[in-house]
Amino acid sequence: MPELPDLEVIRRYLAPRLTDVVIAEAEVRRPLIVRNLLGGKTAERLVGRRFLAAARRGKFLLLPLDQAATLAINPMLAGRIRYGEPLPRDRVRDALVLRLADGRELRYHDPADMGKVYLTADLAQIPTFSEQGPEANDPDLRLEAFRERLRRHPGEIKGILTNQTVVAGIGNAYADEILWRAQIYPFRKRSSLSHEEIGQVYGAMRETLAEAIAILEERMGDAIDVEIRDFLAVHGKPGQPCPRCGSAISEVARERRSTHFCRTCQPGLMAAR
Numbered sequence: 001m002p003e004l005p006d007l008e009v010i011r012r013y014l015a016p017r018l019t020d021v022v023i024a025e026a027e028v029r030r031p032l033i034v035r036n037l038l039g040g041k042t043a044e045r046l047v048g049r050r051f052l053a054a055a056r057r058g059k060f061l062l063l064p065l066d067q068a069a070t071l072a073i074n075p076m077l078a079g080r081i082r083y084g085e086p087l088p089r090d091r092v093r094d095a096l097v098l099r100l101a102d103g104r105e106l107r108y109h110d111p112a113d114m115g116k117v118y119l120t121a122d123l124a125q126i127p128t129f130s131e132q133g134p135e136a137n138d139p140d141l142r143l144e145a146f147r148e149r150l151r152r153h154p155g156e157i158k159g160i161l162t163n164q165t166v167v168a169g170i171g172n173a174y175a176d177e178i179l180w181r182a183q184i185y186p187f188r189k190r191s192s193l194s195h196e197e198i199g200q201v202y203g204a205m206r207e208t209l210a211e212a213i214a215i216l217e218e219r220m221g222d223a224i225d226v227e228i229r230d231f232l233a234v235h236g237k238p239g240q241p242c243p244r245c246g247s248a249i250s251e252v253a254r255e256r257r258s259t260h261f262c263r264t265c266q267p268g269l270m271a272a273r
Ligand SMILES: [Zn+2]
Pocket: 242, 243, 244, 245, 246, 247, 262, 263, 264, 265, 266
């Protein structure tokens, strides 16, 4: 699932390629995923508009268009954004296909049907958008402000890091990575963390995100629809050796989310469910 580092690198890739390019054709293949808040027919609303930039807010990729509209993509669990030469044929879970005046195409694909693409004149109309906290990698989010934001949330630290109203952009994978780096048990209650431990979480959050952006920027290339996660330390690697101590990485599955961590480096008692 694309998180802040993935979407940031996709944004950097798309910005020079999409800016000033006009949408020549638009096909909405899965209307449940593509939410047109402008009214009218979605394809007609899109065709002829020009991309102005590529931006990001939390886990939303924002593609501002001319005539005061923005295409906002929130890929959620499994959505993928593809850019490049047109595919010879559509795939079953392609939700939106934009053919561009320069011969390229931009395509949103979602095997889980969980993401959303919004076309809107006002980002505040997008559910949860305005409730997002500061970007987790915002240079202006200093340690003291981070502590202050966490103070209102006494619960499990992993749940707080992935709460988009606290900080925006972190999901299941990068929360695991951050807590591994901070050497904090993911199910520790924030209220049990010391002043120093909150500082460790903050430092690990900044380092993990910056490092991931640098790695992805180097490795992603043109295949922006392929998620690169092999460089992560613990997430997606249960049973493999912890890169720090060599212990087997543990997995705890709750609802649909799996948490991966090292019981040696991140000790803690399993919290009651
Ligand atoms: Zn370890």
